[in-house]
Amino acid sequence: MSKLNTSSSELDFDRPNIEDYLPSGSIQEPHGQLRLHDLLDISPTLTEAAGAIVDDSFTRCFKSNPPEPWNWNIYLFPLWCLGVVVRYGFLFPLRVIVLTIGWIVFLSCYFPVHFLLKGHDKLRKKLERGLVELICSFFVASWTGVVKYHGPRPSMRPKQVFVANHTSMIDFIVLEQMCAFAVIMQKHPGWVGLLQSTILESLGCIWFNRSESKDREIVARKLREHVHGVDNNPLLIFPEGTCVNNHYTVMFKKGAFELGCTVCPIAIKYNKIFVDAFWNSRKQSFTTHLLQLMTSWAVVCDVWYLEPQNLKPGETAIEFAERVRDIISVRAGLKKVPWDGYLKYSRPSPKHRERKQESFAESVLRRLEE
Amino acid sequence: MGNSSSMLTQYDIEEVQDHCSNTFSQQEIVSLYQRFCQLDRNGCGFISAEEFMTVPEFAVNPLSQRLFRMLDGLNFKEFVAFLSSFSSRASMQQKVEFIFRVYDSDGNGKVTFNEMLDILRDLTGQFISEQQREKVLGHVLEEAGYTKDSLLAQSDFMMILGNSSLKMEVEVPVD
Numbered sequence: 127m128s129k130l131n132t133s134s135s136e137l138d139f140d141r142p143n144i145e146d147y148l149p150s151g152s153i154q155e156p157h158g159q160l161r162l163h164d165l166l167d168i169s170p171t172l173t174e175a176a177g178a179i180v181d182d183s184f185t186r187c188f189k190s191n192p193p194e195p196w197n198w199n200i201y202l203f204p205l206w207c208l209g210v211v212v213r214y215g216f217l218f219p220l221r222v223i224v225l226t227i228g229w230i231v232f233l234s235c236y237f238p239v240h241f242l243l244k245g246h247d248k249l250r251k252k253l254e255r256g257l258v259e260l261i262c263s264f265f266v267a268s269w270t271g272v273v274k275y276h277g278p279r280p281s282m283r284p285k286q287v288f289v290a291n292h293t294s295m296i297d298f299i300v301l302e303q304m305c306a307f308a309v310i311m312q313k314h315p316g317w318v319g320l321l322q323s324t325i326l327e328s329l330g331c332i333w334f335n336r337s338e339s340k341d342r343e344i345v346a347r348k349l350r351e352h353v354h355g356v357d358n359n360p361l362l363i364f365p366e367g368t369c370v371n372n373h374y375t376v377m378f379k380k381g382a383f384e385l386g387c388t389v390c391p392i393a394i395k396y397n398k399i400f401v402d403a404f405w406n407s408r409k410q411s412f413t414t415h416l417l418q419l420m421t422s423w424a425v426v427c428d429v430w431y432l433e434p435q436n437l438k439p440g441e442t443a444i445e446f447a448e449r450v451r452d453i454i455s456v457r458a459g460l461k462k463v464p465w466d467g468y469l470k471y472s473r474p475s476p477k478h479r480e481r482k483q484e485s486f487a488e489s490v491l492r493r494l495e496e
Numbered sequence: 497m498g499n500s501s502s503m504l505t506q507y508d509i510e511e512v513q514d515h516c517s518n519t520f521s522q523q524e525i526v527s528l529y530q531r532f533c534q535l536d537r538n539g540c541g542f543i544s545a546e547e548f549m550t551v552p553e554f555a556v557n558p559l560s561q562r563l564f565r566m567l568d569g570l571n572f573k574e575f576v577a578f579l580s581s582f583s584s585r586a587s588m589q590q591k592v593e594f595i596f597r598v599y600d601s602d603g604n605g606k607v608t609f610n611e612m613l614d615i616l617r618d619l620t621g622q623f624i625s626e627q628q629r630e631k632v633l634g635h636v637l638e639e640a641g642y643t644k645d646s647l648l649a650q651s652d653f654m655m656i657l658g659n660s661s662l663k664m665e666v667e668v669p670v671d
């Protein structure tokens with residue numbers, strides 16, 4: 127029996143317990159003497175495998191939900207057609223104009239401020255912050271964003287981080303128009319990447335590459351430095367690390383919860399009445415995603431600034447992360463799944479399989495002794 | 497505003513139903529087709545082992561590597577046929593036959609001691625030593641009236657597993 131305990135001690139403590147979430151009941155605890163039938167009967171394991179093939183909670187998190195057709199009706203169809211004409215022929219050009227004006231205003235102010243006020247750091251930072259908030263409001267206006275903010279506005283003070291659930295890059299724009307956050311983000315290619323490395327850099331945003339493992343250390347160090355700075359913009363982290371379809375939350379990475387700071391949760395819930403705000407980055411580029419938003423009637427969403435949370439005595443970073451995820455999920459009405467969102471890009475660790483093997487081995491040995 | 501399910505005609509569905517001996521209703525087949533398209537990410541009409549591995553719940557299954565032999569490169573008809581043993585309408589005979597096929601890795605219709613040992617190894621991993629595994633399996637085989645050299649046929653499996661309450665059902669979500 128001693129063999130059984132060797133690896134259980136090192137079984138992953140860096141993530142929530144997956145078994146807590148998976149459907150139970152398939153593995154019952156049989157008793158009595160071990161018989162051939164018990165060894166040959168692999169039906170529970172096979173049933174689990176087939177169940178995962180038919181439907182699984184991970185894939186569900188990243189499924190874009192197609193809009194329900196409502197227009198197949200002789201009365202509604204002409205109305206819908208009229209809507210298409212208005213959205214594409216009238217609203218869309220109008221929004222493009224709004225956005226262009228926004229960019230012109232922003233760029234013509236930003237560059238003078240950035241280069242001419244080199245000596246006045248405080249003033250420059252304040253103006254830049256205001257300008258970024260301005261361009262974000264233009265963005266929100268360009269999809270007629272109907273955003274309802276609940277709760278007190280975020281304040282600037284050291285030693286606090288904001289964490290929010292992640293649906294699309296527009297989360298960032300929606301939050302940014304109220305308060306200029308410094309954000310931790312995946313480095314993107316194309317025009318988004320250009321914006322990231324020029325304008326958002328000045329807010330103190332931190333970029334990384336998901337696939338580079340050494341980026342992780344650098345980000346962790348930068349995070350620590352940023353949080354302890356007095357005059358820095360408040361830090362915003364999307365601890366899921368990937369966009370989820372706003373029906374589920376995936377595992378929160380513990381990085382944000384190990385900084386020894388107050389964590390202020392933000393819950394964001396989109397109303398899918400006009401458009402699905404989930405950015406399925408496998409299927410569409412950010413530009414097409416934005417175009418989709420700009421040709422819809424409106425983007426409706428609710429943002430809740432929730433009660434700041436601190437690490438309780440005796441609580442680990444993972445438990446803390448799970449507690450904050452609970453708070454956000456309840457507020458935004460999201461279901462929790464245990465998976466790490468990075469599994470989109472990699473395979474699960476063999477530890478989960480080993481845990482299943484261990485429990486089966488345990489039951490075989492125990493029943494052999496009876 | 498067509499959705500993917502409308503790509504299956506009544507004929508297609510009936511053909512697939514025939515192929516899986518009517519273990520799934522038409523609604524279930526439509527659901528399975530949507531799921532199939534979802535798993536077939538590159539849209540080439542079959543699902544590769546690599547694509548099955550993108551489902552983490554499946555990837556952590558101790559038998560996933562073994563099931564690949566049966567799963568790799570399935571088209572939709574074969575996909576449904578594979579899952580048909582898990583339907584509530586499948587007979588006990590079908591379910592036992594499926595289990596037998598998982599064991600019978602060389603497909604010769606006989607399951608040897610080593611083939612049983614392979615499955616047991618998948619299920620217990622490093623948590624039981626090789627000698628102990630052999631001892632356990634040998635012990636229960638003898639108790640049931642077989643020896644290490646016996647070749648088990650499907651009828652033996654039917655006898656061993658068939659009279660128990662084999663719980664092997666997966667519900668297909670239908671919306």
